[in-house]
Amino acid sequence: MNQYGKYKNLFNKIYGESQIQLDAKMSEHIYFKVGGLVDILLTPNNVEQLKETITICKQNKIPFYVIGNGSNLLVRDGGIRGIVIKLCKLNRIERVGNKITAECGALLKDVSTEATAGSLAGFQFACGIPGSVGGAVFMNAGAYDGEISFVIEKAEVLDDNQEIKVLSKEELNLGYRQSLVMQKGYVVLSATFDLTPGDKEKIQDRVDTLTTRREDRQPLEYPSAGSTFKRPEGHFAGRLIExxxxxxxxIGGACVSEKHAGFVINNGNGTAKDVLDVINHVRDEVKKQFDVDLYPEVRILGED
Known part of the structure; x- marks a missing residue:
């Protein structure tokens, strides 16, 4: 039963009909392709709609969750009670000189493409990360010896009072898969990246090399959330699991990838429970055999 559908009329005042979905299938909005229904899914077109949405939710005590591209998200089979605000339409990218400013919903691969077009180096590491800018800043995403903290200059965020703040790189307090944004529960609105002029051909070669490496080593043909576990200190999760x-x-339709043990994949008609059961088994076995704790990198939402 939809517990919060009765509030749809509150959002009709600020959204067009195509921006509001009742009982939306979260499996259609996350890379794992699993998960139950959310009572209401909203896709704001701009920051003002986002701010008004959060205000309505808080005034009416409606639980809400903000997501980006769904690439690092697992929604349980019971779905999500309340509101999911998906920021995919806030996706503008602007390049001025050596800097690129991108809205939270812009895909990292598109920012990488823009950087390459402008002969700007430093963002190649993100060319194959399937996430969006907001999520990347939220968790300080990284790959292939690069991470957001290496290139970010500042981020525009929405705080608990729906006030817009601009946080410098230092104020963002970016660490391994963590940030002030995550700690405070802020919402990233945009980020500015300070890049380095370079040779366009060499930049493209690096992008091509990383793309080939990713295709060769990762199970991209299956739904997943990328690397399932954070890197434990002094170890590599994939190697421990292997x-x-x-x-x-x-278990069921979920398994540890044969191609890369750091990935738990949906290999058919998997459920969120299947995925979570595999994750928990892997954690138990690695702890038992090596006395190392593994922690999921994927964000888990919803109810069983």
Whole structure:
């Protein structure tokens, strides 16, 4: 039963009909392709709609969750009670000189493409990360010896009072898969990246190399949330999982990838429970065999 659908009329005042979905299938909005229904899914076109939405939710005590591209998200099979605000339409990208400013919903691969077009180096590491700018700043996303903290100059965020703040790189307090934004529960609105002029051909070559490496080593043909676990200090999660003999370990429609043990994938008609059961088994086995704690990198929302 939809517990919050009765509030749809409140959002009709600020949204067009196509921006509001009741009982939306979250499996259609996250890369894992699993998960139950959300009572109301909203896709704002601008920051003002976002701010008004959050105000309505707080005034009416409606739980809400802000998501980006859904690439690092797992929604449980019982779905989400309340509101999901998906920021995919806030996706403008602007390049001025050596700097690129991108809205939260802009895809990292599109920012990388813009950087390459402007002969700007430093963002190539993100060319294959499937997430959006907002999520990347939220978790200080990284790959191939690069991360957001290396290139970001500042970020525009929405605080708890729906006030817009501009935070410098230092104020963002970016660490391994963490940030002030995550700690405070702020919403990233945009980010500005300070890049380095370079040779366009060399920049494109690096992008091509990383793209090939990713295609060769990662199970991109299956739904997943990328690397499932954070890197434990002094170890690599994928190597620990492989050494534990867990490659190919399967529960229902979810399994540890044979191609890269750091990925839990949906190999058919998996459910969120299947994915979580595989994650929990992997954590238990690695702890038992190596006394190392693994923590999920994926964000988990919803109810069983």
């Amino acid at each position: 050494d534990a003999g867990l490659k190919g370990f399967t």
